[in-house]
Amino acid sequence: MRHSLFRVMWLGMTVSNLGTWMNEVGVTWLMASMAPSNLMVALIQTATTLPFFLFAYPAGVMGDICNRRTVLITLHVWLLASAVALTLMTAREITTEWWLLILTFCLGAGNAMMRPSWTANIPSFAPRGELSNAITLNSLSTNLSKAAGPAIGGLLVAAAGPTAVFALNAVSFLFVLGALVLRHPRAFHVDTRLPPETFTAALRGGLRYARNDPELLAVLVRCAASFTFISVFWSMLPVIVLREMGSAPHTYGLLVGTTGIGSLIGANLMPTLLRRLTRNWVFGAAIATFAMALLAIAFIRNYALLALFGLAVGICWIMLFSTIVVAAQSTAPAWVMARVLALVMLVYGGSVAAGSALWGWLSDLFCVQTSISIAAAGLLVSLLLGRRYPIPQDGHRDLG
Template identity: 30%
Template structure:
């Protein structure tokens, strides 16, 4: 059965529920437990850096060091995700993540933490994420049939954003009462749930997977880049994502800067603002679980809305107003990123999904964005830096729209068009 045609039938019939599939249900449960710990660590790290240094540039350096390995190694991680057993690799990456969190927590609790420790461990986490992110995203296609894929991706986004609500709020309380070190150790414990979930999956129920032909990793990366360049839908998604990732979705830098320098929030209010961002993301992800395959129109509207609201946030110093706008930012950001991820995976050949989703991971978030934001905030002020980011997001969406119109004028449609699915006799040889 043709992969895209099957997805089209799902769109017409209504999105099926991925949680009806045992393997995905177990995987989703493990994610729902583990993800809040990850967001707790991210919140704790931003707070710790500012407490140690009181420097926007230091925060930007840590964020960039964490995402620089993703920028350098993401395409290699995508190639590995296409050619090796994904579940086995995920056991390795999750175990490494657990170790990294444990080391950070121990350094904090013993009072020996220094900024250079955070720098080194940020690079370590970046290397882990460069390998893990393409694995997690492409692994979903092994757990459910393609007709369930839009719903499964939306459910994975739902788990991520539920964690974005719970994690920062819990981090604010834990940091205020028990200290930053405990927040890191709680994250280390939550990795256990994800590892248990992976061990419970039935490999016999995985979706058939066609491996790419044997060649070097660099040739595989080149093949993926060539396919993206020659495929208008993929290139449209990458253009839009490049600007949103570079200028918009560096929340680990912008949220602390906005909280401390514009809103003048304390630790608890900092957690509330992060949770508002997560609440909007969660609501958008929840809505998307009821939708089928996304359209280019949805992606353009979400990207433009994201840039506009981000620009408006730069004018606010009121906690309540900023919190409300963070809800809108979270909603538009998730609608954009989840729609891009879904449309990309529906249009990607199954044997190339790891490499293509790694390109999205390469762009969101960008390791260059935090440095630009930190430098702009130090030079022109936080408000001007945030406003500039919002404007540039809108510029990027405008360029993507121009590309869309150009291909439409040439008679090329970037929209998903359902096609009839031929009847294929069942294989009874097994």
């Protein structure tokens, strides 16, 4: 935090992350109050994550070959415009289920295209010797917002309605825009001795790198095999809390916030665990624990117990996600870093988007308990991939 550029960017992104989590509670509550089916509620998660599958990789290419400052400013203008549109339509009471999905998709698209450039930029916000601390603080920003944002969003929805939450989300993007315009260095390119790449060549180059790096391929396979089933938690929790239990929005926000608190705990536990165990063992243990928590959540309708298992889910989720991201970063050299991170986001987004729609459909076809039980079983079966596709432990080999 001693370095002013990193401090300003960190504060701006933290405010934006808070707005994003508040917005997610708002759109989920609004859909649950309007939609006739569980599938429509689950499709909020699909609309949020499908853009990662569609746009994250081209955005990663842009992050490697374009000026990242320009990319980030353009995308935050898009995010601001989308948030303002959602605010105005909700204020005028003309937001339908499909408009809510479309505007959620637009916000997801901006987020998906912004993340590769932002994440790849973190090493440039702080000196190389403090990179580890910078990455840790960036993760802390995400987890703090995940803990506080849903709770604040739920309270605001209960007190002032979803329009207030959507308006604050729009304002949050102004903080990041101000930081990017006023403080971000104008000349910001990737430091590499390789010749410049065209967009098409860079697109193919990243895919070729992924095909020829077995360690990265293992990361992508494990990501898809786990998050397809993990997505059942995010898609079914609002159905359980808002529809089946009839809870108020602030109760739902507080329960989502417990997963953020769990993420903070999990992030603090990770260094200790990794000193004793390999990444592959930590990943496998988190999957097994997550599956057990899912089975409990499927049949429990007690707020205190749901909060307790939500805490466990948060701990496991951050262990799984951070293991995937750190392992991918450890396999990738600087010249392809944004594309590798974008491929991880692509696989993550596609898995969660498809999984959310599947679990919503199954919950309408059978019931919520059946949908979650099938996902928990699938998550346990995915452990069998640990031997064939272990999460890599060591540093990268530059295949360039």
